[in-house]
Structure formats: C-alpha cells, structure tokens
Amino acid sequence: MWLFLSTEIMFFAALLGSYVVLRxxxxxxxxxHHVHLSEPxxxxxxxxxxxxxxxxxxxxxxxxxxxASLAKIWMLLxxxxxxxxxxxxxxxxxxxxxxxxxxxxxxxxIYERPDLYYGSAVRARLDELRKTPVGQVPSALRDPAxxxxxxxxxxxxxxxxxxxxxxxxxxxQETARTRLQQIQKMVxxxxxxxxxxxxxxxxxxxxxxxxxxxxxxxxxxxxxxxxPWLRLPTVIPGGNMWASTYFLLTxxxxxxxxxxxxxxxxxxxxxxxxxxVGAIENIGLYWHFVDLVWIFLFPLMYLF
Amino acid sequence: xxxxxxxxxGPVTRSGESADETLQHSIESEHGDHHAHGGLxxxxxVFLALCGLTxxxxxxxxxxxxxxxxxxxxxxxxxxxxxxxxxxxxxFFMHVWWEANWKYVLTIPAAMMALFLAIMLIPDVGMxxxxxxxxxxxxxxxxxxxxxxxxASTEGPFAxxxx
Numbered sequence: 001m002w003l004f005l006s007t008e009i010m011f012f013a014a015l016l017g018s019y020v021v022l023r024x025x026x027x028x029x030x031x032x033h034h035v036h037l038s039e040p041x042x043x044x045x046x047x048x049x050x051x052x053x054x055x056x057x058x059x060x061x062x063x064x065x066x067x068a069s070l071a072k073i074w075m076l077l078x079x080x081x082x083x084x085x086x087x088x089x090x091x092x093x094x095x096x097x098x099x100x101x102x103x104x105x106x107x108x109x110i111y112e113r114p115d116l117y118y119g120s121a122v123r124a125r126l127d128e129l130r131k132t133p134v135g136q137v138p139s140a141l142r143d144p145a146x147x148x149x150x151x152x153x154x155x156x157x158x159x160x161x162x163x164x165x166x167x168x169x170x171x172x173q174e175t176a177r178t179r180l181q182q183i184q185k186m187v188x189x190x191x192x193x194x195x196x197x198x199x200x201x202x203x204x205x206x207x208x209x210x211x212x213x214x215x216x217x218x219x220x221x222x223x224x225x226x227x228p229w230l231r232l233p234t235v236i237p238g239g240n241m242w243a244s245t246y247f248l249l250t251x252x253x254x255x256x257x258x259x260x261x262x263x264x265x266x267x268x269x270x271x272x273x274x275x276x277v278g279a280i281e282n283i284g285l286y287w288h289f290v291d292l293v294w295i296f297l298f299p300l301m302y303l304f
Numbered sequence: 305x306x307x308x309x310x311x312x313x314g315p316v317t318r319s320g321e322s323a324d325e326t327l328q329h330s331i332e333s334e335h336g337d338h339h340a341h342g343g344l345x346x347x348x349x350v351f352l353a354l355c356g357l358t359x360x361x362x363x364x365x366x367x368x369x370x371x372x373x374x375x376x377x378x379x380x381x382x383x384x385x386x387x388x389x390x391x392x393x394x395x396f397f398m399h400v401w402w403e404a405n406w407k408y409v410l411t412i413p414a415a416m417m418a419l420f421l422a423i424m425l426i427p428d429v430g431m432x433x434x435x436x437x438x439x440x441x442x443x444x445x446x447x448x449x450x451x452x453x454x455x456a457s458t459e460g461p462f463a464x465x466x467x
Contacts, residue, residue, distance in 0.1 A: 002407055006414035013415070017422025018429065025430035027446045043362045047355065054351045057397050058344070112445035114453060179462065198456035206457055207450075235453065237445035281399075288397045295389045299361050299382040304375075 001282045005289050012293050015252060019245045019300065028238040032302055034207045035242055036099050038092070042302035045088050046294060052081035053291045056284045063272045063280050071272035071280070078287070079264040082257055089254055096243075099205065100224070100234055103247040109231065110239040114198040121233040122187050122200060129157045129230070138229040140168060157229070158184070176226035179203055183223070201235035246301060253297060256290045350396045354389055361385040 023029050032039065059074035096102075100109030111118040131154040134146050141160050149155075161177060169177065183203055186196045205222040224230055236242070263283050270276060363369060364378040371377035395401040436444065 002410050006410045009411065009414045010418050010421070013418025014421050017418065018425055021422060021425040021430040025426075025432060027433050027444060028450065039362065039365050043358060046358050050351065050354045050358070053393065053397050054347055057347055061344075061347075112443060113449045114456070115443075117443065182462075195452065195456065195460075198452040199460040199462065202453055202456040202460060203462060207453055235449075237447075237449040237453075239445075285398055288393050291397075292390050292393050295393065296386050298358075299386055303361060303365055303382055304379055 001285050005285060008289055012252075015249055016293075016296060016300065019249055022241060022245060023304070026238055026241055030236050030238050030242050034236055035101060035239060035246070036095055036208075037302055038095075039302050041088060041092060042298050045085055046298045048081050048085045048088070049291045049294050052078045052085070053288050055081065056280075056287050059272065060277065060280045060284050063274060063277050066274045068271050068273045072268065075264060075268055075272060075280075079261060079268060082261045082264065082287075086254060086257055086261070089250065089257075096246075098228070100231065101236075101239065101243050103244050108240065108243060109233045110243060111201075111233050111235045112237055112240060114201040114235045115194060116192075116197065118201065118233060118235055119187050119192065119197045122183075122204070125230075125232050126158065126184060126187070130159070132157045138227075140164075161227070173226050176223050180223055180227075180230075198235075204230075204232045205234040207236070249297060250301065253290070253293055256293070260287050260290055346396065350392050353392055357385050357389045357392075 055074045055078040059071045059078060062068075062071035062074055097107075100107075102108040111121060133151075134149040134153045134155055135151070137143075137146060137155050137157065137160075141157060141164060143155075143160070146155070158180075162181065164177075166174060183200050186192060186200055189196070203223055205224050208221075222234075224232055224234065260283065263286075267276075267280070267283065272280065361382045364382055369378065400407060433444070
C-alpha cells in the first residue's frame with residue numbers, strides 16, 4: 001500500500017506543482033470570487049473529509065477490538081461523509097457550468113479580454129439566438145403557435161423577448177431586457193470603442209467585487225443570470241487556464257474519492273471483525289491520502 | 305519514532321519484546337502495530353487540531369486578516385498550516401508515529417522527486433510568458449483588462465443604474 005501511495009504522491013505532486021507553476025507564471029489569475037468559488041463551501045468540504053478520516057480510523061480501531069457492528073457503523077458513516085463531499089463538489093461544479101465555466105470549448109464561454117474579438121463572439125451568439133430552433137425556445141417565451149411549427153422552423157428569441165408582455169417578466173428581467181437592447185446596439189455599432197466591450201462584458205456577467213456574498217456562486221446580477229438561455233460569452237481574465245487546472249485537479253481528486261467510496265461500499269457488506277484489519281487499514285491509508293491531497297488543494301484553489 | 309522501531313529494514317521488532325511476540329506481530333499484521341495505540345481521545349484531539357488549523361487558514365480570507373494587501377504572507381501562512389495538517393494526518397491517522405522508519409525509504413524519495421519535478425517545470429512553463437509572440441500578446445489577458453472591467457462597472461454608461 002505504501003508503495004502505491006508513493007506513486008500517488010508523485011502523481012498529485014506533479015499536478016499540484018504544475019498548478020502552482022502555471023498560476024504564478026500567468027500574467028493574471030482570476031480571484032476566487034471572479035470564478036464563483038465559495039470559500040465557506042470549500043471549508044465545509046474540508047471539514048467533511050477530516051471527519052471521514054476520523055471515522056475510518058475509528059472503524060479500524062473497532063475492527064481491531066473485534067467489534068464488527070461498531071466498525072460497520074463507522075464504515076457506513078465514512079461512506080456517508082464521502083458521498084456528502086462528492087455531492088457538495090457536484091453542486092459546485094453545477095454552479096461553474098451555469099456560469100459557462102467549462103475546461104474547454106465549445107461549452108466554455110470564457111474570453112480572456114474584453115476586446116473586439118470578444119465583441120464578435122457576442123455578435124455571433126446574438127445571431128444564433130435570432131435563429132433558435134423551435135424546440136429550444138425557453139418555456140417563458142413559448143407561443144401557442146409554436147406547437148404547429150415544423151421541426152426545421154426557427155424563432156427570433158430576441159424579438160420575442162422584446163415583444164413579451166411586461167407581466168411575464170420580473171422587475172430584474174425587465175431592466176435586463178432594456179440593458180440587452182442597449183448592448184445589442186453597442187456590439188453592432190460601426191464605431192465601437194474598446195471600452196464599449198468592457199461595458200458589454202460587465203453587463204453580461206459582472207466580476208463580483210471582493211468580499212461580495214454570492215451564496216455558492218448562484219448569484220443573479222448579470223444578463224446571463226437574468227435570462228439563463230442567453231448564454232452570452234463572458235470575460236474572465238485568466239479564466240481559461242484557471243478552469244483547466246481547477247477541473248483537472250479537483251476532477252482527479254473526485255475520482256479518487258469515488259474509488260474510495262466504491263471500496264467502502266463493498267466493505268459495508270463484509271463482517272468487519274479482526275480478520276479484516278489489514279484490508280481496513282489499507283483502504284484507510286488510501287482515504288487519509290485523499291484527505292491529504294484535499295488539505296493542499298483547498299487553500300491552493302479557494303484561498304490563494 | 306525512534307523510541308519504538310529502530311530497525312530500518314525487515315520485519316519490525318520493538319525493543320523489549322520477546323521473539324514469540326515478534327513472530328506474533330509479523331503474522332497478525334504486516335506493519336506490526338496491532339496494539340491499540342490511538343484511543344478515541346487521541347484521535348479526537350487530532351481531529352480538533354485539524355479543524356482549528358482549517359479555521360486558521362480560512363481566517364486569511366476574513367477581513368480581520370492584517371496582511372490583506374500582501375497576499376504572499378497569507379500564502380506562506382496557509383502552506384505552513386497545510387503542512388502541519390498533513391503532518392498530523394500522516395503521523396496519527398496513517399499511524400506513521402507508531403511505525404518503524406522503513407516507510408520513509410519510500411515516501412521521502414517520492415516527495416523529493418515530486419518537488420524536483422515542480423522545480424523543473426519553472427523554466428519552461430512558469431516563465432512561458434516572459435517572451436511571447438506579438439500575436440499571442442494581443443490575445444493574452446493581463447492586469448489592465450481587469451482594471452478596464454472594473455472601470456466599466458463603476459464608470460460605464462450603466463453604472464448609475466446598476467449600482
């Protein structure tokens with residue numbers, strides 16, 4: 001087991017090392033709140049993993065004392081805590097995805113700079129919205145006539161939004177609608193300035209100010225939050241490299257957690273008496289190692 | 305460590321144990337640490353220490369942290385805290401405190417190689433942005449972009465409505 005763990009040390013150290021080197025070599029790196037990371041959630045997950053490390057140790061002690069039912073309770077608790085960790089991680093991932101933060105194109109909507117290149121990407125997305133297939137019209141903007149439309153028909157979603165009666169929109173959405181019209185003018189204008197694109201980017205998805213509370217990253221203040229179907233390109237300076245490293249590191253860690261949970265699941269079907277001490281000790285070592293990796297991942301990812 | 309296992313190779317024996325006991329150890333457990341050496345109290349203490357240390361590194365994020373304008377201080381502090389936590393987990397949860405020294409033969413070279421690997425990345429990867437082509441520089445984000453975005457947020461045409 002220790003031999004395996006030393007290969008794992010090298011594996012994660014290489015990943016963490018590359019992250020550190022990439023992070024400090026980058027000309028700009030997004031602040032945690034720019035990429036909708038929530039420190040309290042990360043800290044909570046750290047706490048969950050530490051608890052699970054304790055429970056697995058206690059399971060081992062109980063098995064050593066030949067108390068099989070007690071060991072099973074601790075083992076089940078470990079399984080539960082590990083699942084909780086993965087659940088929270090999944091919630092965090094979904095918050096990233098809802099902001100268009102993916103490790104790669106075409107899902108990723110992160111642009112590095114608010115330049116004319118970004119402006120043309122916004123223009124392209126707006127053109128796409130003008131030719132939305134009937135099947136993809138969001139329910140709020142659906143028309144009774146859509147039911148009779150042929151499958152190849154398209155709908156101009158922007159026009160439909162403009163025509164939507166005010167009572168179908170919330171106050172926030174109404175402000176956002178006017179804002180969207182102004183932004184369309186800005187990206188179409190022949191004499192646009194570079195600063196205009198920064199204004200557009202700020203309207204589509206503002207970078208939250210430091211210390212702003214964003215409750216797990218599901219805050220609603222930009223156009224993309226007011227109308228999730230808009231999915232306009234966003235600007236996060238340094239965001240692409242951040243997304244690549246974040247998903248790689250936490251993803252590999254999550255895979256390790258999942259493998260651990262699988263083994264815990266199998267062990268829960270065993271009688272955990274003194275004969276199983278060796279097996280429990282080995283999976284325990286593995287689990288502590290996974291905890292160890294998170295101990296370094298948490299400050300590096302969430303607090304740096 | 306040294307007060308328990310002083311042998312650096314082979315099956316672990318402890319001073320003061322008879323040969324029979326030693327044999328028993330090697331049969332019962334490959335690590336020879338089947339004695340209940342932790343106890344609930346010790347694990348609870350380690351657990352509380354880990355929680356306390358996590359709160360400490362989380363504290364760097366709070367407004368009360370005195371070195372907010374010098375992130376390097378916080379980084380160093382957090383890494384020190386993380387290393388302490390790692391030591392606690394390795395020594396007590398992974399039982400290395402009660403183990404003989406041979407485990408270090410595996411883990412220390414691995415850790416050193418990992419460190420060298422990270423250092424070797426610095427010239428090629430870490431310094432990759434020192435010299436870049438003009439085309440790359442054109443599309444590369446830099447600090448000024450963040451300033452422009454902040455300016456757009458506070459002074460842009462929608463600033464009064466938005467804030």
